[in-house]
Amino acid sequence: MTHSFFQPPATSRYALRQLxxxxxxxxxxxxxxxxxxxVGIDLLVENGRIAAIEPAGTLPAELGPDLDxxxxxxGMVDCHTHLDKGHIWPRQPNTTGDGAGAAKATMADRSAHWSAEDVRRRMEFGLSTAYAKxxxxxxxxxDSLAPQSSxxxxxxxxxxxRWAGRxxxxxxxxxxxxxxxxxxxxxxxxxxAESGGNLGCVTRFGKYPDDPMPAELDEALANVFTLAMERGLDMDLHVDESTDPRSRTLIRVARTALQKDFAGRILCGHCTALALQTxxxxxxxxxxxxxxxxDIVSLPTVNMYLQDRSPTARTPRWRGVTTLHEMKATGLRVAVAGDNCRDPYYAYGDHDMxxxxxxxxxxxxxxxxxxDWIKAATATPAAIMGIDRGTLAVGMPxxxxxxxARxxxxxxxxxxxxxxxxxDGKAIDTSLPDYRLLDDIVHL
Incomplete structure (x- = not known):
């Protein structure tokens, strides 16, 4: 059952007018x-593609509805998510609501439950939800610590x-x-490399949880770049996701890329500690x-949830986001993305960009x-991902x-x-998958 406010004509050629x-x-x-x-436009859709874009009021009324x-x-683009973690909150909540509690809870849940079938079921649920949105x-x-990567x-x-074409x-x-x-x-x-993916990591060390800049940082970072270059991989890093101003790895990533003359794409996510610097x-x-x-992607909902949270009844003092305005003004490509959904890193969310x-x-x-900030959820993440999405253009699907809303x-x-x-030119059912579909694996 769809909840859409209108249905386009059920023909292979039609217009959406006065948009x-x-x-x-x-x-x-x-x-x-x-x-x-x-801007006011009319869209002509033909055989599942945009056939023409005209000024509003140009296309004949008989071709389709006036949408006032x-x-x-x-369609929107989410360039930073964690579908493998999604929807485990009911069986593994984060009782402290902070990053350390999230890591501890996720590790416990992963060790106990993350079989192929468990990951598949939750990933399917997340993709179905995002598609409907x-x-x-x-x-x-x-999450890629052995043996989970295999x-x-x-x-x-x-x-x-399975989801190709959707x-x-x-x-x-x-x-x-x-x-x-x-x-x-x-x-x-x-x-x-076998999976056609991007090489990523967190710019923190598991063995030094309280030291954001350990002595081996540059060596490990150089190794990541070398492995990516040897395999022709792009890179996607979680960087300085912290309230600790000592966390200054973003500049190390940039300098290593320059030293290595790295030719691939690099996306750095979070970068929240940068907002605490001079x-x-x-x-x-x-x-x-x-x-x-x-390129930079900010995860504002999740980072505002996690950052500057206190075990006492203290109001957070900052929003937990990076310096996105300054980055964009300097010419960096910047995006926003959904990140976590109903897991220990974020108790909420619905895969809705x-x-x-x-x-x-x-x-x-x-x-x-x-x-043009809407590009941060459409055209810019598409460009970062190297795909032809996120714009309204003749010939596009x-x-x-x-x-x-007008x-x-x-x-x-x-x-x-x-x-x-x-x-592809046809309205889809926007009904969302029922949470009850996961009851048997999240142990409600």
Whole structure:
């Protein structure tokens, strides 16, 4: 049962007329702008693709409905998730709500439950939810300490094939950096290469949980780059996800990339400790990232949940997010993403990139003006992932989200439960999978 507010014509050729779209996402010149960078357009859909984009009111009325300035977006892109962790909260909550508690709870759950079937069931649930929300591409990290890597990566390959044509699915490894001082790091790099993935890790050491900058950091970081270069892999790192201002590994990543003359893509996620540094060090770090061609993804909902949490009744003093405005202003490609969902790192979430963007606007002050920030959840993560998604262009698949909201104010003020999700030109059922489907594995 669909909950969409309208259904497009059930024909191979039709028009969606009188739409509002973010001008920054629309191919072509549409000078008649509405508020906050929105443009009025008509879309012609033919055989599952966008056949034409015209100024609003151009296409004949008989081709399709007048949508009264409803907003249209391309399918959204989530470039940083953890589908293998998703939905374990009911059986393994994080009683402290902080990062240390999350790591401890996840380790316990992984050791006890993460069989191939368990990971597969929860991953399928997450993908089904994201699909119903209008997400067209996802990059997921997989916990990769042995032996879990040999369990989860085959499941990911299976799911990637199963979901082909519905969600473009990419994968990155995640493990403590110190495994790259051992042969386990080389073995993991081989598994990642076999899976067509991105080599990733956390820029922290498992054996030094209280030291964000151990003496072996540069050696381990150099090894990660060498393994990636030998196998032609891009890199995707969890960096400085901390409230500790001593955590300054982002600049080390950038300098290592420059020293190694690394030619691949590098995505660095979180980078929250950078916001606690001096303005001078922030500028130096961002400049190094720009020189190294590093992309940044912020995970605002999860980091606001985890960072600066106290065991006592103390109000958090900061939002736990990185310096995204400064990075974007300097020319870095920046994205926002969903990260964790109903697991020990984040008790909430629903694989919904529209909701992630809406919350990011409020948490990171991506407004007044909104400008082209919508690209951070669409075109920019698509470019970071190297896929042709996230824009409205002639010839692109008609993978669209149509909202009843007519502008950003309406979109940001009210949750868009009644969105219409169109895939290959046809409206899909936006009913969500019932949590009860997981009852037998999450032990409710």
């Amino acid at each position: 509002s779209a973010p001008g920054c996402l629309v191919e072509g010149d549409f000078p008649a702008r509405r508020s906050e960078g929105l 300035a409803s907003m249209v977006l391309p 209008g997400v067209v591409a996802i990059r997921t990290h997989l 369990i989860s990566f085959p499941v990911l390959r299976e799911m990637r094939e 969600i473009d699915l990419q994968v990155s490894s995640i493990a403590p950096m110190d495994i790259f001082l051992t042969d386990e790091g080389r073995q993991l790099a081989d598994i990642v 303005d001078e060090f922030i500028e130096e770090t961002i400049a190094a990232c720009r020189d190294a061609g590093i 529209l909701d992630t963007f809406t919350q990011a606007v409020k948490i990171l002050h991506l407004d007044h003006p909104l400008d 008609a993978d669209l989200i149509v909202l009843k 502008n950003y104010s309406e979109m940001l003020a009210r949750t868009q439960f009644d969105r219409t999700v169109i895939r």
